[in-house]
Amino acid sequence: MRERSYGRGPADLRPTTIEPGFVRPATGSALISVGETRVICTTSAQDGVPRWMAGQGRGWLTAEYGMLPASTGQRKARDATRGRLDGRTVEIQRLIGRSLRGVIDFQALGERTLYLDCDVLQADGGTRCASITGAYVALSLACARLQGEGLLKRSPLTGSVAAVSCGMIDGAPLLDLDYSEDSTAEVDANVVMTGEGGLIEVQATAERTPLSRAHLDELLAIAAAGIDQLRLAQQQAISDALAPGLGSVAEATSPQS
Numbered sequence: 001m002r003e004r005s006y007g008r009g010p011a012d013l014r015p016t017t018i019e020p021g022f023v024r025p026a027t028g029s030a031l032i033s034v035g036e037t038r039v040i041c042t043t044s045a046q047d048g049v050p051r052w053m054a055g056q057g058r059g060w061l062t063a064e065y066g067m068l069p070a071s072t073g074q075r076k077a078r079d080a081t082r083g084r085l086d087g088r089t090v091e092i093q094r095l096i097g098r099s100l101r102g103v104i105d106f107q108a109l110g111e112r113t114l115y116l117d118c119d120v121l122q123a124d125g126g127t128r129c130a131s132i133t134g135a136y137v138a139l140s141l142a143c144a145r146l147q148g149e150g151l152l153k154r155s156p157l158t159g160s161v162a163a164v165s166c167g168m169i170d171g172a173p174l175l176d177l178d179y180s181e182d183s184t185a186e187v188d189a190n191v192v193m194t195g196e197g198g199l200i201e202v203q204a205t206a207e208r209t210p211l212s213r214a215h216l217d218e219l220l221a222i223a224a225a226g227i228d229q230l231r232l233a234q235q236q237a238i239s240d241a242l243a244p245g246l247g248s249v250a251e252a253t254s255p256q257s
Helices: 087-101 127-148 213-242
Strands: 016-020 028-034 037-047 060-067 112-122 161-169 172-175 187-194 199-206 250-252
Touching: 016 127, 016 213, 028 127, 037 127, 060 087, 060 127, 087 112, 087 127, 087 161, 087 187, 087 199, 112 127, 127 161, 127 187, 127 213, 161 213, 172 213, 187 213, 199 213, 213 250
Parallel strands: 060 112
Antiparallel strands: 016 028, 016 250, 028 037, 037 112, 161 172, 161 187, 187 199
């Protein structure tokens, strides 16, 4: 078995912290760090909805995702410079939007749009999963703020959501792949789940070896355990932000195998 970063066992997360309220002007925000991957997640609220939804009394949520030019070491050109979004960016921001829309009651939101922005400061694998996990914290804080300001009668959140990567390397299931692992995995997967254990999305790709049903079950099992830990970190970050005087950084920890 190869040595993993941070001396982790196969079913261990990378050191993960969530700092709520990182961007003060935003309606809700969080900085999530997963190993060397760091993503700023913000939620902004605006009155009104897309034209195709107007007059229905329901709100909307959409997401945007981007990587800063120096986030991968080799400079990545800004989308604005190229004049278009690349396919990966479009795919990831659609995934983030789908994931968070899965836990929103749009009727409770009213005719209001929530914009989730996930900006990658530093990438070392798992940026889409970190974005979803951090975006939920930013969204939850935004909803609490809107309630506190009397703009929402009740929270539109119907549950929590988090995401984690996993994969098969040398025939063994591993949780939370960093870039070096993801780039050599026989199978890599991204799993998005609610706090109640419901699957929102599973993205699994066999690069060289077909994925067996037994291995898929193993990957889902370790992903579910990892997401349980991330959910606790999310809850702690939200509690810290809403209770003045408490610490401002929540950490996901797992026992070393």
